[in-house]
Amino acid sequence: MDQKLIQQVTKLVTELVRNERKRQFANEQTWRVKNTKLLLKNYDILTEHSKDIDTDIDRYLNDVFSKDDLKLRSIAGYKARTKKMMEYTDLMLQAYHNYSQKRDDATKRRYYIIRHLYVEPMKLTLLQIADHFGVSERTVMRDQKEAVKEFSIFLFGIVSLEEMVS
Template sequence: MGKASVGLSKKQLEIITATATKTAAEEYNKMQQGQKKKDYNWRLRNIKLLLKNYRNLKLYCDEIVKDLTILEPFLNLMGGKALDIKAMTETEVKTEVMMKYVDNVLEVYERACKEGTSEDHRRYRIIRDMYLNPTKLNIEKISEKYNTDRSTIYREVNRACETLGVLMFGMDGVEDIFQR
């Protein structure tokens, strides 16, 4: 028995190809939009995470053992396998460089806020009180200090994080704001 062959006309192939291309392009655009939203959320979360850990990271940079050779006797006792001094040094350097960058961004942000509106200036003070000062104030104390409710404080923190995102990530940070 011979196979029955069903042929498609040139016009039918063009229609199928055009439809498939259009559908693929739409799906690709949806994926791109989803990825941009994830990138925005990732950056915003990372800024908040960085702020939440700011004091600990500063302490780490201030208190870290600068001369790692004092660990050599410990390494010898452990057979040299327990610690990788090179990796520790790389982590230390990365953290210090990152924190210097963060401090520079925060200085720029502070200047911008002080030259901005009273709301901008208050927003910086809230960030400073909540995350940057050596003595941490909890949300209740900050709410009392600024005579406002907690939701306003959180909203101000989110606005500050948007601006910090622009300062930390440049044009990618600006695009994040417009993607929302």
């Protein structure tokens, strides 16, 4: 092969690899935001489900199940992981709150939206939140979307931060 053909092939392969990485990156970003929103939408159910779970799995299993029953052990493990996930979520909600208190009014509003649409026992509607802040419902919907992305950074760390920058 001549040098010019090798350069063209190399350029084409590089372009294909770059495009594939961008596609994978976009899929991961979509996955994180989707999972964050799913977690928030089901916050009440997951919190209630994990309230009375003992996270010391082995002690729990010794008291209730025989160690030979792998299916029951697996179910207990899922419940324990759910409890730990919800503890982590609450910790990240607190971190998001602390972050928002040091930022501008829009960031504080986005935290408020997450809190009152998903977390608080008495949920507010988009219209109620819009009235509270004296903004339009479209602004609240835009803030909701942005808040889920911001909260994803707290849940998933540096990878989500890289996604926000790009």
